[in-house]
C-alpha cells in the first residue's frame with residue numbers, strides 16, 4: 001500500500017488528537033507531520049514557565065466528567081487522567097452583588113443531581129427556589145431528545161426566561177457566570193449551544209465532575225502526547241506558520257509555511273504574527289487537516305475558497321479575545337483545593353488559587369497564592385494592566401478566604417490579552433451554527449478540525465476539539481484509502 005502524507009496544522013487539542021488518531025489508526029500507512037506556530041503545545045490550553053520558573057497558563061481550564069475522548073487520548077498516550085487532575089469535589093463559590101456575599105454551590109460528583117443542587121443554592125431566596133423547581137424539571141426533561149438547532153437563533157437567557165426562569169435569578173451572578181462559561185461576556189450565547197452541552201453532560205456523566213489540571217497543561221499532557229506522536233513515527237515542527245493554502249475550487253494543491261517572527265510569548269502578541277521574508281516553504285501532502293482557529297483559516301484560504309458552499313460561513317463566525325491575569329502573592333488563600341470562585345467583577349469573573357491545586361505547590365509551606373483570574377477583554381480594552389490588577393484584587397478580597405490578597409503582598413503578576421487571531425476563541429453566539437463548516441471541506445484533501453467546527457457537541461471546549469480532531473482524521477483516512485484495503489482501526 002502506498003504511504004500517504006498528511007500535514008496537521010496546529011498543536012491545540014484538536015491538532016494533537018488528529019495526529020495521534022492518524023498514526024494510531026493509519027498503522028504505518030500514513031506519514032504525519034504536525035506544523036505549529038508557537039513553541040508551546042496545547043493552543044489555547046497551553047502553559048509555559050516564566051523567567052522565574054512559575055507556571056503560566058494561557059487560561060484556567062476545567063475538565064468535566066463527560067470529557068471521555070480527552071481522557072481516552074490521555075490514556076493512550078500513557079497519562080493517567082486522574083493523576084494529573086485535582087477535583088473540587090463538586091464545590092464552587094459564587095459572589096453575589098445583590099447581597100454582597102459569597103455562596104457555596106455543591107454540584108457533587110453525580111451530574112443528574114446538578115439541577116437539584118442548583119435549586120438548593122443558598123444565594124437564591126425561598127421564593128426563587130420555589131419558582132425555579134418547575135423550570136429545572138422542565139429543562140431536565142427537555143434534555144432527553146436531541147436539542148433542536150432552531151434554538152440556535154435564540155439566546156439562552158431569553159429561552160430560560162420564556163420557560164419560567166424568574167427574572168431575578170437571571171440577574172444573579174451565578175446565572176451570569178454559568179452563561180459566561182463560554183467567555184463571551186457581555187454577549188449572549190446560543191440556547192442550542194448551552195442546552196446541547198448540558199445534554200452531553202447529563203447523558204455522559206463521569207468521575208471528578210469538575211476537575212482542574214494539577215499543574216501546567218503543556219507539561220502534564222500536551223508534551224507527553226507529542227512524545228507519543230513521535231514514538232508512533234510522526235514528527236512535530238514548531239515555529240511554522242501556515243501562510244497560504246493553494247487550492248483550485250475542488251482540489252488541494254499545496255500549503256505554504258513560513259517562520260514566524262516572535263515578538264513576545266503567549267498573550268503578548270496583539271495581531272497576526274508576521275513571518276520572516278524568504279523562509280517560505282511549500283509542501284504537497286496528500287491531505288491537510290487545519291486545526292487552527294477560524295480567523296487563521298480565513299487568513300490562509302484563497303478568497304475563492306471562502307466563497308465555496310460549506311466554507312463561506314467562516315468569515316461570519318465571531319471570536320472573542322480571552323483575558324488572563326496571574327498573580328503570585330505572598331499570602332496563601334484559604335480556598336479549598338480545586339475550588340473556583342465565580343461571579344466576580346468583569347472582565348475577570350473567575351479565579352482559582354492554583355497553589356492549592358497544583359501538585360508541585362500544594363505541599364510547599366513556602367508557596368503563597370498562585371491566583372489565576374480568567375475572563376474576556378471586551379469593553380475593557382482601554383484599561384491598563386495595573387487597573388485590571390487592582391480591579392481583580394479588589395473583587396476577590398471581598399470573598400471569605402481571600403481577604404489577604406492585598407496589593408502589598410503581590411510578588412509578581414502578568415496580564416495576558418489574547419487578541420491575536422491565533423489566540424481568539426470562537427463565540428457561540430446565537431445564529432452562528434449555520435455558519436460553521438463541516439470537517440470535510442468541498443476541497444478534496446482539505447479537512448478542518450477544532451472547537452469551532454461542526455460536531456455533535458457544538459460547544460467550544462477541549463472535549464469538542466479532541467472529538468473534532470479524531471473525526472477529521474477518520475474522514476481523511478477514509479478518503480485516502482477509499483480504493484485500497486481499509487486501514488484497520
Ligand SMILES: Cc1cc2nc3c(=O)[nH]c(=O)nc-3n(C[C@H](O)[C@H](O)[C@H](O)COP(=O)(O)OP(=O)(O)OC[C@H]3O[C@@H](n4cnc5c(N)ncnc54)[C@H](O)[C@@H]3O)c2cc1C
Pocket residue numbers: 009010011012013014015035036037038041042043044045058059060061062063240241242243291292293296322323374375422423425449450451452460461462463465
Ligand atoms: C481563557 C480560556 C479558558 C478556557 N477554559 C476552558 C475550560 O475550562 N475547559 C475546556 O474544556 N475548554 C476551555 N477553553 C477552551 C479550550 O482551550 C479550547 O476549546 C481548545 O483549546 C480548542 O482547541 P483547538 O485545538 O481547536 O484550538 P487551539 O487550542 O486554538 O489550537 C490552535 C493551534 O493552532 C496554532 N495555529 C494557529 N494559527 C496557525 C497558523 N497559521 N499556522 C500554524 N499554526 C497555527 C496555534 O498556535 C495552536 O497551536 C478555554 C479557552 C480559553 C481561551
